[in-house]
Amino acid sequence: MLNPCDAAFAARLSRLVPEGTLSAPEPRHLEEPRARWTGKAGILARPRTTAEVAALVRACAADRVGVVPVSGGTGLVGGQIMPSCPAPLLLSLERMAALRGVWPEENAMVVEAGMILADVQAAAAKVGRLFPLSLASEGSCRIGGNLAANAGGTAVLRYGNARDLCLGLEAVLPDGSIFNGLTRLRKDNAGYDLRHLLIGSEGTLGVITAASLKLFPQPAARVVAMLAVPSPAAALDLLALSGDRAAGLVSAFELIHRMGFDFLAEAGFGLRPPFDPVPDWLVLLELELPAGMEPEATMAGLYAAASEAGLVTDGVIATSEAQAAELWALRETIPLANRKVGAVSSHDISLPLSAIPGFIEAAPRAIAGLGAFRVNCFGHLGDGNLHWNVFPERGHGKAEHDGVRDQVKRVVHDLVHGLGGSVSAEHGVGRLKVADLARYGDPGKLAAMRAIKAALDPAGIMNPGAVLG
Amino acid sequence: MLNPCDAAFAARLSRLVPEGTLSAPEPRHLEEPRARWTGKAGILARPRTTAEVAALVRACAADRVGVVPVSGGTGLVGGQIMPSCPAPLLLSLERMAALRGVWPEENAMVVEAGMILADVQAAAAKVGRLFPLSLASEGSCRIGGNLAANAGGTAVLRYGNARDLCLGLEAVLPDGSIFNGLTRLRKDNAGYDLRHLLIGSEGTLGVITAASLKLFPQPAARVVAMLAVPSPAAALDLLALSGDRAAGLVSAFELIHRMGFDFLAEAGFGLRPPFDPVPDWLVLLELELPAGMEPEATMAGLYAAASEAGLVTDGVIATSEAQAAELWALRETIPLANRKVGAVSSHDISLPLSAIPGFIEAAPRAIAGLGAFRVNCFGHLGDGNLHWNVFPERGHGKAEHDGVRDQVKRVVHDLVHGLGGSVSAEHGVGRLKVADLARYGDPGKLAAMRAIKAALDPAGIMNPGAVLG
Incomplete structure (x- = not known):
């Protein structure tokens, strides 16, 4: 049983961290985008160093007080708020947002967990590199949360999920000890991969404080097309055809049903699709090309081959960055339209x-x-x-x-x-899907997860109620 | 303290599995390539199904008998043999080598752990796909061992280590329970990533029985060059230049010192380098190209740019598959020459x-x-x-x-x-580097590893003495 993060405990914490570290939480620390839950208030801590995070977690472990890591707050499964008592310590990494180092020649960068994803992307771009993780919420989500939730997004096809973009982690474990794993190595088989265990564990096995990230060369060119396809099956054949013709170069392949455009209109977004009438099924296809491949010609060649195979019935190829951005805006505004509807x-x-x-x-x-x-x-x-x-x-x-x-x-x-699928593809389990995980999860895996959780966090202080319930 | 896998215990095991499953081990089950250790004999089990593996491990857990998973036996750190008593059950997956399914349109394949790596590659090629894991021992190593050790090899630069090529696992955990995780999904955030914990744990947390693997489109063309570089620093600049000019297309970048060629001669291999005199430092560079890029012209363009930047002083570009194979043979024979010297x-x-x-x-x-x-x-x-x-x-x-x-x-x-490096890059820890892991490993990580090991394998039966000692 956990103890509440009450005034007496806060007073003890205040002796461990600099003045100004602790405060009452603001509303944003207690809300989540779907407004399904409101977090229990507790005390908010905004440490500036990993040592401060460790001191706070150690104290919570000693007193069996729950810790809820707070990142950008954009998660869609309630992993970032704890609605039920006893009140937890809300541990926000927002003041730990520094770029610790960047090595463009190594395609590597070390950032603190509180850095906003768009800032991570910008820091990479500043040295001529690409950090490809890209999500609708990139302007406010933070890299620590992205990693804790193993975020997906629109560039997974080419670059992988968040876990695939991480070379190493620094984290505070549930006993307050620090895992110093900020390696920039591409190969390191020295023991169990604690990094991958923490990534996707949604704050239940520790708090990520910094990450070493993979960067990539900027592609010489990008080309985007929106293609009408006769059916989802045709879209899949088009995906295979694209992979065969442009192995390793397909950077996004998004399916869109006509309903998405109906919703954009219904919700009052002034975005117009490039087809009239709008076909039932569309694909947004993006290729990233190296020097030596002509973008429009490459996409036109793919279109011709797909057309000949009966896989596309119409299409537009963006001929400027602005047009490409417009096509992407259609896709990325659909979630907002959904929310309005x-x-x-x-x-x-x-x-x-x-x-x-x-x-x-x-x-x-x-x-x-x-x-x-x-x-x-x-x-x-x-x-x-x-x-x-x-x-x-x-x-x-x-x-x-x-x-x-x-x-x-x-x-x-x-x-x-x-059908062999997952009911938690990229958003995670959080609190929303605890029952789903129990229902659909493999019993052998669930038992192993519980054993690992009990071993690393015997008092159950880390993000109580999330993932395993 | 573990009990020996003696005749009395073998008699009990024999009632759990079909006749012919148990036998005395052959010499190959007790040897390792560096001849540093000889395995303790014990009893050899060669089950044909995952259920049989589970029954055997369950019995070992109940009686606290050690289990040493045996795969291709090519590991270089002694993870595959246990030299000290008490005698373990040697659990060879060699009879579980079936292709369970292949989905070329999904770029996925499910294979049993005992399948030899070259057979995995061939099964992919048969359906027009590429399984890129490639090592010197691919003719005899088995995919279960590759995953248990998180093998690296020559295609990591483009495709990643073994863990990056695995979509899902089936494994028997140390209590004999089965982890059914043979998903073909690219995104699955339903709970902790047990797959990545098992991969690289070298059989100390369970026995991998089958794997779901990522396949890739076959590249339209490959081009290989051997380039003379003035220094290792120039080689690194050449790597960066290659990445900038051919983002995502560099599939191998191997450094070779002149000593390697001296050893080829000294060891009596009849392989001749393409340079006379042999320069101090060489790079073997391979590009995999999509349709629309001309292989020799692309490599020649890269060579010209590198030459202008002073990064290469000489070079040969293979103009046939046979020439490419000759250049690769030089690189891949060096480890054999090393062993002779x-x-x-x-x-x-x-x-x-x-x-x-x-x-x-x-x-x-x-x-x-x-x-x-x-x-x-x-x-x-x-x-x-x-x-x-x-x-x-x-x-x-x-x-x-x-x-x-x-x-x-x-x-x-x-x-x-x-310098921030790892002393166990791709070969693992096994028994050879137990002391290194204890010396160089992060204390926070080591403590977490020990807690996880104790939680999943409280009796310490799985590959005793490996990794954590």
């Missing part, structure tokens, strides 16, 4: 690629008996990752479906699980 | 790229006081991974230096550690 149930799922067309066909039928819905299906098809979101019909509110929300989710998740 | 001490090290020239300059000086040596320095420069091996002078035997071997190793490893 208001989903009954949102599903961040991944599937084996070959199971996707069957899922897209079967899923609407599976929920049809539960009400009259609209489905907006879009996402990172190249990664097998769909955001398959269920909305009320136009003129109806999501509240009308409150009674079946859990059933909708269950039906969709059961279908995904049955 | 006989090293005083071999070092599988990695360094931050920018620290490499300084290391190459300082290390010979650091050991100069310990004797008269020759150094053969070669390796995967693109990954910061050098094989920096110390040999006696011509006409002398390594035995003359027996008295200083440990000192040589210590001096080299201290230098590497001081």
Whole structure:
């Protein structure tokens, strides 16, 4: 049983850290984007050094006080707030946002966990390098949270998830000890990979305080196209064709259903799709090319081959950076439109690629008996990752479906699980999917996870209630 | 304290598995390539199914009998044999070598752990795909061992280490439970990444029984060159230049010192270098190109740019597959020549790229006081991974230096550690580097490793004595 982070405990903490480190939390530290939960207030700590983080965690371990790591607060599964008592210490890394070092010739950079993702990208660009992690929330999410949640985003197809972009970590473990693992090495087989265990553990096994990140050369050119495809199956064939013709150069392959454009209009975003009428299925395809390949000609060649194979029926190729940005804006504004329309149930799922067309066909039928819905299906098809979101019909509110929300989710998740997919593709487990993990997780894996959690955090102080419940 | 795998215990095991599963081990199950240790005999089990593996491990857990997983036996750090008593169960996966499934359109394949790496590569090639893991021992090492050791090899620069090529695992954990994690998903954030914890744990946390692997499109073309460079620093500048001009397309970047060619001659291999006289430093550079890039012209353009920048002084570009294979054969035969010459001490090290020239300059000086040596320095420069091996002078035997071997190793490893490098880059810890891990490992990480090991394997039955000792 945990003890509350009360005034008496705060007074003890205040002797361990500089004045100004502790305060009452602001509203932003207690909110999450879906407004499903409000965090329990407790005390907010904003340390400036890893040693201060360690001192705070050590004290919490000694007194069995919960610690909730706070990063950018953009997570969609409630991993960043603890709604139930006893009140925790909210440990925000926002003052630890320094660039500790950059080695462009090594394609490596060491940053503190509180650095905003867009600042990480900018610091890389400043030395002529690319840090490819890219998400809708990059202007406010922080790299420590990205790593804790193993964030995905739009560049996974070419560059991998957040964990694939991390060479090493510095973290404070649940007993307050420091893991000094800020290596810039590409190969290091000296013992168990604690880095990968911490990445994706959503703050339940420790607090990431800094990271060594992989950088990449800037591609010589980028080319973006929006292509109309006759079906999701055709989109998958187009993905394979793109991979065969441009091995290693496809940097994004996003599927968009027409409903996304309907929602952009309905939500009042002034973005116009480049097709009229809008086809049912579109693909946003991006190639990153080395010197020596002509961008438009390469994309046009791919288009011609796809057209000949019957995989595309129409398309536009951006001929300027501005046009490319417009095409991307269509894709990236869809989540905002979704929020305005208001989903009954949102599903961040991944599937084996070959199971996707069957899922897209079967899923609407599976929920049809539960009400009259609209489905907006879009996402990172190249990664097998769909955001398959269920909305009320136009003129109806999501509240009308409150009674079946859990059933909708269950039906969709059961279908995904049955097809060998994951119901937590890129957003993580947080608090939203604790029951899903227990239901769908492999028993052998769950038992091992519990054993690891108990071994590293016997008092259960780190992000209590998240992931394992 | 563990119990021996004696006749009485074998009799109990024999009731759990089909007849013919258990036998006495053959010599190959007790040997390792460096002939430093001989394994304790015990009983050999060669199960045919994951359920049989689970039954065997469960029985060993119940009776506290050690289990040594046996894969291809090619490991260089003694992870595959246990020399000290009590006798363990040798668990060979050699009969579990089936291809469980291949999905070329998903770039995924599921194989059993006992499949030989060359057979994995061939199974991928058969469906027009590439499985890029490539090592000198690929004709006899097995994929389960490759994953347990997180093997590296020559294609890491473009495709990553073995862990980066694995989508999911099936494994038997130390209590005999099965981890069913054979996902083909590119994104799956449902809980802790047990896959990455098992990969690189060298059989101390469980036995890998099958793996889901990433495949890649076959590149349209490959082009190989051997280039003379004025210095290691120039080689690093050439690496950066190659990355800038051919982002994502550099598939191998190997550094070779002239000593490697001297050893090829000394050891009687009839391989001739393409330069006379042989320059001090050479780079083997390979590009994998998509359709639309002309291989020889691309390499020639890179050569011209490097030449203008003073980074190369001479070079040959292979104009046929046969020539490319000849250049690769030079590189890949060096380890065999090393073995014939006989090293005083071999070092599988990695360094931050920018620290490499300084290391190459300082290390010979650091050991100069310990004797008269020759150094053969070669390796995967693109990954910061050098094989920096110390040999006696011509006409002398390594035995003359027996008295200083440990000192040589210590001096080299201290230098590497001081420069932020790893003394176990791609070969792992095994039994050879247990003391190194204890000496150089981060205390926070070591404590966490011990806690994880104790949590998952409280009796300490899995590969006793490896990694953590």
